[in-house]
Amino acid sequence: MNELFRRAAGSLKEAGWTCEPRLSTEGGAYAPLYTAPDTVNAWVSSFSLLSSADETVWFLSSDDYSSEAQGAFAWNEFEQLSIQAATTADEAAAVSHFWEHHLPILLSVRNGYEYLAVRDDGAVVHGTEPEFEEAVVVLSQFEDLLTYIIERPERRSRVLESQLFDATTDPQ
Template sequence: MDFATTIDALRRAGWVYGPPLDDQRPVPRRLLGFPAAFGAWSVSFSRLSNADDDVWFLSVEDYLGTSESAFAWNEFERLSLEAAAGPEQAAAVTAFWAGHLPFLHSVRDDYEYLAIASDGRVVHGREPEFEETTTVADDLPALLAELAGVDGPRHPLAAALFAAR
């Protein structure tokens, strides 16, 4: 997969890019259960955010805990656990996030995210019920190809995340 094409398309759309800090960064254990393309994507930049810095992709630095982001990579899971109304609900939240890996955060309007589900689908979730998701792409390569294309993402939820303001 050619990540440079997607990154170039985002940069032309006003996104800010920071080159990878180190090509030899270890892949965090949390990423190992997800498609290999995701691990490769996460090391292809150190920063990739819109011009307002309110929508951004998570890099390997986020998963390693070495980024300067004010949001942890698992911030939405943490918020859901804080709001859980007991052990059963907390267990359901933990089970959900064990099978979903967020890779894009947005604080533009509502708190929302894109994640890779354990079956490879790209899903969108938002507050207040982060664990209620909608599929927006068949997989990460499909989403990245859409971002690189002239029409952008086809699903309206994904398109809204990448729309310029």
Template sequence: MDNGKGKTHIGDFITWAEANGWEIRKKSGAQLHLNSGITSRYKGLPKEYSEFLSVVETCVAPDEQTWFICEADFNHNAEIEFRWNEFEMLSVEAAAGDPAWQSEITAWWDHHLPIVMSVEDGYSFYAIAADSGAIVYGCEPEFEEVEKVADSFGEFLAWMMSNSNR
């Protein structure tokens, strides 16, 4: 039985995702071991998101163009073409030759942890805003110009279930 709000959202989302053709691989144990580079850069991850990462090993949309960034991705143990911070790296590269702009980009990403990536209709992502726990959406060419889609990770999962076209 679950008495935690986050787990209910996570269980509901997993059920919905599996019913809608998402490839969900659950972890065998419910432990989370993020590398220190992630935990030191992004202190105080929302509990619901940490719970999601402790339960879900992979979560990929049916068209394989949208996916959640999971523990193995953050720890560089996944066999994927995109690094978890791919869009940050693209922005920093675009700012080559302008150290102040590069620093501004890095500082922005220091406060926005990407959690979902997509290559459908161009590059886009969802991220957790570290200051509020809100979930924001950004896309190319200006990844750092974002819009809020949910106030929390649990609300984001509910939003995904009701707006399954993204």
């Protein structure tokens, strides 16, 4: 897996991303990562910073999931926004239920608020404002995202290209 991570981070660096390796392997697993697939845990633990050149898209690192993490956006920022927007207890419960089964791994403010998350079954989903919970599957497994980053297949995903490689592409 380390080779896959190294190659994916290398491809992003070639596309102008900033990548800072994780300096310390100390620090425990944070609660949001307890149920995440091992590959996701290993990926988010492989860097301390991984962000686009324009700093509008970034992968969350393991430290971002800490309750003490500092930054403009919390790892669960979009869940918090949706709960604040809920008008009934049932709506708030539905939001919480959705996010119990989706772990954000990438946040974006490039074309409005967007994210990529890993669903309980390993699928990578994409969601946007204002209805963050109306997510669509973009890849069937997390490892497919890393492979996509490395290989950039001929048949490209507009969503992934917009978030990962082209600051001028509008996914709509």
